[in-house]
Amino acid sequence: MSSVQPVVRVEGLTKDYGPVLALDSLTLDIGEGTTGLVGANGAGKSTLLKILLGLVPATSGRAEVLGHDVEEEGPQVRATVGYLPEHDCLPPDVSASDFVVHLAMMSGLPRLAARERAAEVLRHVGLAEERYRPMGGYSTGMKQKAKLAQALAHDPRLVLLDEPTNGLDPAARDEMLGLVRRIGHDFGIAVIVTSHLLGELERVSDHVVVLDAGRLLRASRTDEFLDATGTLLVEVLGEDAQGRMATALATAGIGVRERGSALSVDLTGSGPDVRDVVRDAASDLGLGLVRMQADHRHLEDVFAEQPSDGRPADHAEEVPRD
Amino acid sequence: MTDPSAATPEGRSVIHDLGYRPYTGPRLGQGAIARSLVGTGLRNAFGLGRSGRSKVLPFALLALNLLPAVIVAGVMVLVGLDSLPIGYAEYASTTQVLVGVFVAAQAPVLFSRDLRHGTIALYLARPLGSGTYALARWVSLLGATLVFLVLPVLVLYGAALLSELDVAEQTRDVAVALGLVVLLALSLAGVAGLVASWSTRRGFAVVATIALLLIANGIVTAVQGIAGAEGRPRIGEVTGLFSPYSLYRGLMSAWTGVEAPTPPASTGMELAYVAVLVGLSAACLGALVLRYRRVATS
Numbered sequence: 251m252s253s254v255q256p257v258v259r260v261e262g263l264t265k266d267y268g269p270v271l272a273l274d275s276l277t278l279d280i281g282e283g284t285t286g287l288v289g290a291n292g293a294g295k296s297t298l299l300k301i302l303l304g305l306v307p308a309t310s311g312r313a314e315v316l317g318h319d320v321e322e323e324g325p326q327v328r329a330t331v332g333y334l335p336e337h338d339c340l341p342p343d344v345s346a347s348d349f350v351v352h353l354a355m356m357s358g359l360p361r362l363a364a365r366e367r368a369a370e371v372l373r374h375v376g377l378a379e380e381r382y383r384p385m386g387g388y389s390t391g392m393k394q395k396a397k398l399a400q401a402l403a404h405d406p407r408l409v410l411l412d413e414p415t416n417g418l419d420p421a422a423r424d425e426m427l428g429l430v431r432r433i434g435h436d437f438g439i440a441v442i443v444t445s446h447l448l449g450e451l452e453r454v455s456d457h458v459v460v461l462d463a464g465r466l467l468r469a470s471r472t473d474e475f476l477d478a479t480g481t482l483l484v485e486v487l488g489e490d491a492q493g494r495m496a497t498a499l500a501t502a503g504i505g506v507r508e509r510g511s512a513l514s515v516d517l518t519g520s521g522p523d524v525r526d527v528v529r530d531a532a533s534d535l536g537l538g539l540v541r542m543q544a545d546h547r548h549l550e551d552v553f554a555e556q557p558s559d560g561r562p563a564d565h566a567e568e569v570p571r572d
Numbered sequence: 573m574t575d576p577s578a579a580t581p582e583g584r585s586v587i588h589d590l591g592y593r594p595y596t597g598p599r600l601g602q603g604a605i606a607r608s609l610v611g612t613g614l615r616n617a618f619g620l621g622r623s624g625r626s627k628v629l630p631f632a633l634l635a636l637n638l639l640p641a642v643i644v645a646g647v648m649v650l651v652g653l654d655s656l657p658i659g660y661a662e663y664a665s666t667t668q669v670l671v672g673v674f675v676a677a678q679a680p681v682l683f684s685r686d687l688r689h690g691t692i693a694l695y696l697a698r699p700l701g702s703g704t705y706a707l708a709r710w711v712s713l714l715g716a717t718l719v720f721l722v723l724p725v726l727v728l729y730g731a732a733l734l735s736e737l738d739v740a741e742q743t744r745d746v747a748v749a750l751g752l753v754v755l756l757a758l759s760l761a762g763v764a765g766l767v768a769s770w771s772t773r774r775g776f777a778v779v780a781t782i783a784l785l786l787i788a789n790g791i792v793t794a795v796q797g798i799a800g801a802e803g804r805p806r807i808g809e810v811t812g813l814f815s816p817y818s819l820y821r822g823l824m825s826a827w828t829g830v831e832a833p834t835p836p837a838s839t840g841m842e843l844a845y846v847a848v849l850v851g852l853s854a855a856c857l858g859a860l861v862l863r864y865r866r867v868a869t870s
Contacts, residue, residue: 303697305868325602325699333697339690343623355608356698358599367595374592384623400694405595437592 255317256281257408257440258302262311265297265464272297274464275311284434284441286451286472289461295444296336298461299410302442303328316407329358332401332409332439336416339397342386346377346396349385350403357404364403371399374437375429391422398429402439409433411443415450423450430454484528485512485541498531514545605700606708613712617678618719626681633674634720637667641724645731656732660725660749661824664756665832667724668817669786671756674720675713675764676781682709683768684777692867702868703861706769710860714761721753748827752820755849759816760785762856769863789817796833808834809841819849 258280265273273294289295300306302315304324313320315327340349347368354364372381375395380388385396394414401409414430415423431454434441445451451458452472460467486495496513499506504524505516517524525542532539600608612621618634619627644657664671686692695705725746732742764781771777792815799808812818812834823845825835836842 305696307869325701328697329599329699331697333694335690335693335697337690337693339693341685341689341691343626344621348621352612353694353698355612356605356695356700358601358605358699359595360598360600361608363595363597370591370593404599438594 257316258442259314260298260311261313263298263301263308263313264310265294265301265306266309272464273301273308276461276464276466277311278459278466278469280440280442280459281457282440283456284430284443284454285457285459286455287442287444287459287461288446288448288451289444289467290446292463293461294464295461296412297464299333299412299442299444302410303331303333329404330407332404332406334397334401334409334411334414336412336444338393340385340388340393343384345383346372346381346385346388346392346399349396350399353400354403359404367403367405368399371402372396374402374432375399376425389422390417391419391425394418394422394426395429398426402433402437406439408440408442411441413444413446415445415447427454480516480518481545482515482517482524482528483509483512483541483543483545484515484539486532487538487540488536491535491537494535495528495531495537498535499527502527502531512541517544602699602701602704605698606704609700609705609708610711610715613682613709614715614719616681617712617716619681622681629677630674630716633670633677634723637670637674637720638724638727640667641727641731645727645734648731648735652735655737656728658728659824659828659830660728660746661752661828662830663724663728663749664721664753665817665821665824668789671717671720671760672782672785672817675717675760676778676785678716679713679761679764679768679781680771680774680777682713683765684771684774687769687867688772688774692864696868702864706860706864707857710761710765710857713765714757717757717761718754721757722750725749725753745828752824752827755823755846756816756820758853759819759849759856762853762860763816766856766859766863769860785816788815791815792818793833800833805834805837809836812836813844813848816849816852819845823849 256279258278260276260278263273263276264271270292276294276298287295287298297306301308301313302320304320304327307321316330318326320327344352350368350372351361351364354367355361359367375398377392377395377399380392385393388396394416398411398414401411411430415426418426427450430441430443433439434454434456443451443454455472457470458472459469484495486492488494492508492511492513496506496508499513499515504527507514515524515528528542529539531537615621618630640658641663647653648656658666686695696702700708729742729746733739763784767781767784768777771780792811795811796808796818799805799811809822812822821832822835823842824830825832826842826845836845
């Protein structure tokens with residue numbers, strides 16, 4: 251990623267709606283792969299997407315998408331970007347097939363190519379026979395798939411997905427997240443996806459950008475958010491297994507506390523490798539060692555640590571320019 | 573079997589067996605996209621490419637609008653009259669209610685539908701700018717209105733030629749009628765399009781447009797009738813400026829000699845009638861473009 255041009259480059263971007271400062275000197279680069287855009291309602295996510303599409307002019311600062319300045323080259327940007335809006339956008343009396351063909355043509359594809367592309371993307375998103383039925387009769391999951399299909403119809407280099415899992419039941423949500431992942435990883439299309447459910451972004455994004463009141467709170471790789479916490483999760487089976495193991499480890503001078511059905515073991519102390527100690531203790535006590543893994547945090551834990559007064563955290567200064 | 577890892581000359585592994593193929597073909601410019609939007613809009617205005625039910629109203633109106641022309645043509649050809657019983661330009665004036673209902677009912681198909689269902693967001697996220705989108709929609713409506721207005725004129729013209737009426741004279745009359753019909757279509761498409769673009773509800777747009785077109789025409793006609801009867805044609809002339817139909821009627825009377833209440837009596841007034849028709853269309857079109865610019869940035 252370091253050698254290629256970023257997909258999105260934003261410098262000092264400010265959008266002042268008068269009573270509301272939607273974006274406040276936002277500076278940020280977004281690269282290939284899947285990037286999650288997180289923030290509460292009103293954090294500036296939608297405004298940022300609209301500016302990136304060249305629809306809303308910024309008050310100051312500039313934004314580039316795929317090397318095109320969004321204000322001066324809006325049409326070029328929109329020709330290579332796909333957009334899935336958060337709200338409903340499907341006419342009920344048209345079939346998904348006709349609709350996607352039409353919108354592919356609206357992105358500049360000739361009719362024949364548009365037909366082929368529509369059939370292909372509808373297959374990829376998993377709309378089979380129902381593609382020939384009017385979309386008014388679709389379930390929410392099918393509607394979201396149709397919306398995704400139109401965003402992909404013209405083979406964009408970047409797709410902006412605004413809350414693609416909104417209103418979906420768990421099974422449909424899993425399917426949609428799987429699709430988002432495939433777009434970013436297998437289709438080779440850069441993805442910017444917004445969601446207010448952090449667990450979802452954790453599963454699909456390579457990078458996470460956090461906006462708060464129009465400012466950048468943090469931008470980094472998802473795995474950096476989820477750094478190992480320096481503890482080991484250990485789960486053992488047997489009579490009073492957790493208690494006996496905890497006692498044994500405490501005797502060996504290792505910090506340990508119960509965490510649900512497992513033990514959280516401190517890895518930071520000096521001395522012999524804690525993993526060896528755990529293994530030996532389990533063996534000595536005759537317990538079945540069923541799990542021993544590094545304890546990762548969840549995105550939610552990261553946000554719980556962010557300052558609540560809206561000040562940008564120190565991380566904001568270290569926005570990776572990769 | 574070939575080695576998938578050698579799928580490219582550089583030997584990079586790119587085959588995922590997921591079947592996603594990037595599109596490498598041509599991408600057309602904004603002109604071609606706008607033409608495609610106009611074409612689709614024109615088809616949609618007649619219910620083509622939409623549900624079967626949405627074809628009923630436009631085609632029923634079109635058939636009703638054509639019926640008198642077809643009957644006249646049949647009579648002309650069979651009986652062999654030496655002149656058309658109705659003038660080319662007069663036809664649209666006679667069927668003005670049908671034209672008004674057609675424009676009022678089909679403008680929401682092109683303008684309200686995208687706003688109501690939020691589809692406008694998908695158009696605006698594509699290369700066409702909001703102004704070009706508005707323009708393309710308006711051209712579709714204009715085209716549909718012209719199809720509606722021009723077809724009967726052509727049927728009558730065909731009948732006149734088959735009856736071996738004077739070709740030069742008939743052609744000249746048809747040309748004048750077509751000019752008038754274009755002026756009428758421009759203003760009707762402007763008014764109906766603008767009303768529909770402000771309403772996400774189809775019913776409201778239909779009622780508002782019919783009210784604007786037909787009720788305004790009714791009032792103007794009444795005033796013109798009274799002004800004519802009271803011997804004050806000047807008032808009627810000026811009143812005629814306030815409705816597309818009365819403007820059309822006035823110009824038709826002045827240019828083709830068909831009788832109408834208080835037509836424009838001077839060349840200056842004729843020019844004023846043309847200027848108002850063209851100005852109204854331009855103003856509506858400008859307002860439409862502004863309207864969609866606001867939609868895009870909101």
